[in-house]
Amino acid sequence: MNPETRLMVRGAAAVAILVLVTGCRQDMHDQPRIKPLGANSFFADGQGARPLPAGAVARGDLRENREFWTGTNADGVPLQALPMPVSRELLIRGRERYGIFCSPCHGATGEGTGMVVRRGYKAPSSYHIDRLRLAPVGYFFDVMTNGFGVMPSYASQVPPADRWAIAAYIRTLQLSQHFDAGVLLPEERARLDAPVPAVEPSAPAH
Ligand code: HEC
Numbered sequence: 001m002n003p004e005t006r007l008m009v010r011g012a013a014a015v016a017i018l019v020l021v022t023g024c025r026q027d028m029h030d031q032p033r034i035k036p037l038g039a040n041s042f043f044a045d046g047q048g049a050r051p052l053p054a055g056a057v058a059r060g061d062l063r064e065n066r067e068f069w070t071g072t073n074a075d076g077v078p079l080q081a082l083p084m085p086v087s088r089e090l091l092i093r094g095r096e097r098y099g100i101f102c103s104p105c106h107g108a109t110g111e112g113t114g115m116v117v118r119r120g121y122k123a124p125s126s127y128h129i130d131r132l133r134l135a136p137v138g139y140f141f142d143v144m145t146n147g148f149g150v151m152p153s154y155a156s157q158v159p160p161a162d163r164w165a166i167a168a169y170i171r172t173l174q175l176s177q178h179f180d181a182g183v184l185l186p187e188e189r190a191r192l193d194a195p196v197p198a199v200e201p202s203a204p205a206h
Pocket residue numbers: 098101102103104105106116121122123124125132139140143144148149150151154158166
């Protein structure tokens with residue numbers, strides 16, 4: 001073995017030993033720690049998981065804008081107007097979300113005769129009855145947030161911005177069924193009679 005080869009062999013042996021020795025270290029595995037939700041004698045209540053400190057807020061969940069989060073004003077009265085400007089984007093988003101989450105029961109036009117209802121689920125009131133046409137827009141947000149009768153809450157599936165978009169779209173549906181098309185100019189009337197453009201799926205709002 002010439003000196004260079006010997007050096008290389010020694011080097012390789014040193015690396016192999018280093019790998020073996022460090023591979024045996026278990027410090028990170030064995031350190032004392034509390035398993036999530038496991039029992040632990042360290043705390044007086046015997047639980048490893050600690051209660052949240054009072055007033056803790058999850059990231060992105062600071063509900064400082066009461067109207068946006070609850071649909072009601074400081075007196076608990078449902079809002080008469082959307083807490084954001086109405087835009088074409090908002091209505092398109094609302095139409096898309098309504099189609100996904102509400103139309104299975106309430107139907108595409110809000111008559112309350114969606115496919116689930118036709119299969120036997122309780123029929124909701126039509127959105128076009130006077131009581132619901134006169135209901136404040138915040139009422140629709142509230143029903144989506146808290147549920148109504150047999151209808152469950154949609155708060156966990158539909159984030160608040162989308163609930164407002166849907167509420168705005170329901171207003172559009174209501175107008176669509178109670179609009180005097182006779183007041184339209186001929187070119188506007190032609191646009192009304194034109195086929196409805198397909199809805200492009202949009203990214204989820206937060
Ligand atoms: C699984 C079927 C179903 C789905 C999906 C559904 N609803 Fe409902 N909804 C109902 C039923 C049934 C009622 C009536 C409940 C009752 O009277 O017990 C109702 C009631 C309502 C009411 C109250 C009407 C009133 O009479 O005051 C509103 C507003 C409403 N739904 C909006 C929505 C919106 C918006 C969505 C979509 C986010 C939605 N619903 C999704 C079944 C559904």
